[in-house]
Ligand SMILES: [Fe+2]
């Protein structure tokens with residue numbers, strides 16, 4: 712007779728650790744089939760969590776992700792692996808990572824991976840403002856929110872790592888002010904580490920500090936970053952100009968940035 716069992720959990724998300732847990736169970740219980748049952752409420756919908764569990768386990772024929780276990784009398788196990796996306800990212804396969812970012816899932820946790828608390832607050836605030844501006848100007852709000860959350864993902868990387876990215880990927884920009892390196896490296900990091908392939912987002916991040924991307928998304932990210940209310944100065948007037956007229960708001964923000972840099976002796 713076939714020996715079957717089930718394992719249940721929130722699987723938020725299902726990682727390689729969960730996979731090993733399942734395979735271990737198959738082995739220790741000598742199972743022919745293990746049903747994986749995703750259950751419970753989480754911020755990420757059950758539909759996405761099921762899809763992720765499938766992407767992670769599809770190569771193993773003894774594992775099957777199900778939405779219901781028909782036979783109530785088969786042995787049932789509870790997953791013991793703690794759900795923690797921030798740590799889990801490295802434990803997802805590439806197809807799953809692509810699925811996660813293409814569906815704008817777990818973005819806040821991903822944004823937290825490389826940032827200290829203060830900068831994390833800044834990117835959250837930039838993301839909110841980017842989303843508001845996107846709404847005003849018919850831009851995809853999810854894209855704007857994602858770009859806002861991840862625009863500074865390379866800001867706190869080790870300077871040697873930043874330098875090696877500049878040497879290898881952007882030798883033509885190596886001579887610019889070091890404070891700007893993170894925008895170029897950030898864009899590459901988004902595609903290599905976070906598996907983001909959205910060209911509009913990558914380009915907006917690549918020029919978020921210099922304001923050279925004049926697409927709507929590029930202007931939105933530049934303005935939201937510079938006008939972020941959590942920076943501690945009153946930017947309300949320019950924010951409202953950006954909401955009513957993005958191009959004028961963008962020009963004003965650039966002008967204000969120039970004046971600021973001149974005052975600080977950086978220009
Ligand atoms: Fe930045």
Ligand SMILES: [Fe+2]
Pocket residue numbers: 833837862863936
């Ligand atoms: Fe920033």
